[in-house]
Amino acid sequence: MRITTRFAAAAALFAALMLSQGNKAEGQAIVLPGPWPPLPPVERPETPLRVETKSVNIEINDRAARTTSVHSISNSSGRELEATFLFPVPASAAVTGWSLEIDGAMVPGKLLNRDEARRIYEGIVRSQKDPALLEFAERDMFKASVYPVPPRGQRIVSLSYDSVIEANGDSYRYVYPLPASSAQSPSVVSVKIKSSKPIKNIYSPSHPISVHRNGEHSAEVGFEVSSAAPRADFALYYSVSEDDIGMTLLTHRDASDGGFFMLMASPRVDFPEDDIAPSDIVFVIDRTGSMRGEKMDQAREALKFCLRGLRPSDRFNVILFNERAEPLFDGLQKAEYSRVDQALNVADSIMALGGTNIDSALESAFSMKYDPDRPAYVIFLTDGLPTVGATDVATILRNASSRAPKNIRLFVFGVGFDVNTRLLDKLAAENRGAAEYVRPEEDIEVKVSALYRMISAPALTDIRLDFGLMNATDMLPATLPDIFLGSHILVAGRFTGIPGPVRLTGMAAGAKKEFVLRPPEKIGNNPFIAQIWAARRIGLLLEEIRRGGGDYKRELVTEVAYLSKKYGIITEYTSYLVEEPNMRLSAAPAARYREQMLMETRTQEAADAVSGAWGVNQSINAGNLAKSAAPLPETQSYRDKNDNVVNVTNVRSVQGRAFYLDAGTWNDSRYTDDIRNIANIKPYSEAQFAIIREIPELREYFAIGENMNIVLGDMALRVSPDGDETITASQLKALLARRDML
Incomplete structure (x- = not known):
């Protein structure tokens, strides 16, 4: 017996869409128990029909893409029901074909025109009263009937469609819309990319993806959707290039703030072995008494991991320090088996005792005779404050500056909370490296080995970027890092000109190399770039404030407040934006003055915390922002001065603009009470x-x-x-x- 229900509720499904860069891909499949149109809204029970997206698989071959989504439609009632399957057509995508299978059998469907689709959509939104559905209005629609959905059973629906990707230069963009409800999200999204040209940078600004490279011309990308996953649409960018170093340039121009760009550069998968630069590497390990126990055990394993990863063409040394520094060898040694084996034996026998002489350890590391034509790396690990020898921060920094070779990169690991973050941050920043902190509950070996995996195979060093006609400014990071095999660099900045050829130069195994990226065909519509740049800028400003201590400049504080409010980036300094919305919403000069005073008070208090949990947490918070590679998640978090994790959930970003939830109302960051x-x-x-x-x-x-x-x-x-x-x-x-x- 065939029964058609009169429920007007709609359940959100999903479909993968392909769009050219600069247009947002949108789509949603909707199951409607017939008939249509619905009756006027009245109180009624929920529909017994429920739809879930099981998986989404996308296959991309050059510019052709096939998207297949598998859905289950379940019926909790005791009778057969008919469902109407509605699927919004991707806007601006060139859809070349549709197919719909229900339990393995092909069924016909109909493509509705814009007017008919609009009438259906508006009825759905009015009956559902779900604002998330508004995003899919003004679309053509694919429609098919699903019958019967058996009582207390389900039907499996598989929808496939073909589309053509429009490229912007050598860059491609794919977007798959995900629902606001995690219950309706696919459990797995997988993408297979094949290209006649070598694939270079693969990037998602929306989700943490796994990437498996199958040679130069093929890659598999995937992610699993969980309850904690971002609610943003899944966006995937990739580029193609024949060069050994491939670049991707994404751009965005804001009507009020001008142009923003993001450039990524990565080496090819089968990068020539002869072009991998041999390195000089020195490992400096704190063996003071405070390292005794588990910390020393983890440090030993971290050192052994790095030693085993040395290539025969590398040169290395190991320096153990407490009150004084003791190099294992007299100068840098080739990473021959006998030398590495000797260092491994020493690592197993390290004893922890004595005080901390950081100045002596740095002097010993910097005095090695580094080859000026090689990249030189110092990995420095300590868990303590300087207690022996030179203990004044300014003196240690001054000595390091005068001793450090020009080609040195200093990577510092601060272990635990009893470290001077101002000293370690400055040492790393002034020597082209980075500072990492290992909290008490974290594993030293995991963090050190992750860094070493990255820096062990330099593909291009001493790099320079020339953006030509773009007139690029405010690039972050300001000091460009080296490019290593298996990783990429990401540079964000602003521009005032027009996109033109970008030139990347650097050294590969002692030889100068240049790579040229042809400009994109048009300026893109990628508003997320502005927030990435703003997050990096805030991180840089916070690091400058902390390194300056009480001598920070007031304009730095003002800029942090401005960028935080505009882009919805909440830090321990600017938490008042969500804690005291009346101050943010007020246009009165008194509110601005109070905001400035509050910021300066918090800044001074925070800048004075050099060590301890808050000092370390501030360095971690600022460092995370300075390294931002994607828009901030819907739930932002940071650690406060009490070492508590603070989660911020009442800020959203739409097209690069921040909205704050104030007493049930989402207010634009630009909204004020005047x-x-x-x-x-x-x-x-x-x-x-x-x-x-x-x-x-x-x-x-x-x-x-x-x-x-x-x-x-x-x-x-x-x-x-x-x-x-x-x-x-x-x-x-x-x-x-x-x-x-x-």
């Missing part, structure tokens, strides 16, 4: 759909909630329950005139 020109509309109203039809880019903003204030120049668009059902022609005209201010 804005008087306000268009107030009701959610799910004709007014909201009329605006979407005229300004479709507002869909993503509307999708975050039913109560919000969006700023367009001197005007605010408010969505609230007491808003108007319709919008006047003059209000719509005013919004259209300010469209470029989004």
